[in-house]
Amino acid sequence: MTQATSTVSDKKMTIPARVAAWMRSAELEAANLAADAAARDYNLMSRDDLRRATKMQLRQEIGLISNSAFADAGSGNQIFSVSLGLAPRQKELGMRTATRSGVDLPIHLGRLCEAPLLTSEQEVMLFQRMNFLLHHAAVHRRLLNPNRPSRVRLMLIxxxxxxxxxxxxxIVEANLRLVFSIVKKFVNANNPFDELLSDGIVALMRAVEKFDYDRGFRFSTYATQVVRRNSYRTVVMNQQERQKVVGGLQDMNLDLSDEDRGSSISEGRWHELRSRLASMLEDLDRREKLIIRARFSLGSHRKVHTLQSLADRLGISKERVRQIERRAMDKLRSMAGEVQLAELEV
Incomplete structure (x- = not known):
């Protein structure tokens, strides 16, 4: 396949020859260089590999906020004709965020926040371009045919x-300081900053994908609600999980003091208790583990399952499920007495 190559500084930017003119615009130079770094070489693939790649591409969903103007002739040239004018990263912004976070942040986390805030015009342009590009990727994706795989089209998508x-x-990096400012308010002994920050960044990325820039609102207004709601949900789920594990230990007749049963249980003790319980569960057989986890809503089970629902799932009687549960609980009580969980008190 013929390729056109242009040089930016000391790096080479390689763009497929048969693309729209706007894809070669100076405004996309940095983005094209990043695309080159992540590009797959379809020229090295056999026809069978291309078929598999085409089927995999067809299984993936391209989510975007559509706009009728994206299909207009010349819309690409118009959208990419105006310069974004993004300001360079500023080290002091990252240092200031790390200082104001109120927690002892690693240096690399502070570096995440070195991108300046976007103006309202820059924000609209970035969202418009992102969704325009995804729109065209979706258009080409609909033209894929596994029986006649196209290297050019796969590369273009x-x-x-x-x-x-x-x-x-x-967009994400310009709004990371917003995530920092929100999640730090939810930090406590049981909800560490790094976990909340990780969840908050994922929530921010989802907010970017779902935000409709055409409604005239600033993204920060929408993102604040999304990240705050996500952080609250994380804290609640962590608390529920702690209560389930502590409750499960109590059901095994473990001697936990009133102080330990409350939310004041230390983080170290909490992780040890959860680790010990997980280890004990591994000593049960497959059906016993499934029933205990389902009955106490542990692991991937988000709700307590009834004896009847488990009986239907396992193809046995309700009474048999009850017997297996009782046998598993007896095993866990025996193991709990052996591991001397009193040693975990801190």
Whole structure:
């Protein structure tokens, strides 16, 4: 396949020859270089590999906020004709965020916040470009045919998605300080900052994908609600999980003091208790583990399952499920007495 190559500084930017003119615009140079770094070489693939790659591409969903103007002729040239004018990263912004966070942050986390805030015009342009690129990726994706795989089209879809992700990342990094400011309010002994921050960044990325820039609101207003709601949900779920594990230990007749049963249980003790319980569960057989986890809503089970629902799932009687549960509980009580959980008190 013929390729056109242009040089930016000391790096080479390689763009498929048969693309729209706007994809070669100077405004996309940095994004195209990032796309080059992540590009797959479809030229090295056999026809069978191309078929598999095509089927995999068809199984993936391209989510975007559509706009009727994206299909207009010349819309790409118009959208990419105006410069974004993004300001360079500023080290002092990251240092200031780390100082104000109120927690002892690693240096690399402070570096996440070095991107300046976006103006309202820059914000609209980034969202418009991101969704425009995804729109065209979706258009080409609909034209894929596993029986007649096209290297050119697969490369083009990958590039369009990579270019869209580059614009998404600019939005995310400009709003990371907002995530820091929100999640630090939820930090306590049982909800560490790094866990809340990780969840908050994921929530921010989902907010970017779902935000409709055409409604005239600033993204920060929408993102604040999404990240705050997500942080609250994380704290509640952590508390519920702690209560389930402590409750399960109590059901095994373990001697936990009133102080330990409350939310004041230390983080170290909590992790040890959860680790010991997980270890004991591994000593049960497959059916016993399934029934105990389902009955006490442990692990991936988000609700307590009834004896009848487990009987239907396992193809046995309700009374048999009850017998297996009782046998498993007896085993756990025996193991709990052996591991001397009193040693875990802190």
């Amino acid at each position: 990958d590039r369009l998605v990579s270019l869209a992700n580059w614009h998404r990342d600019r």
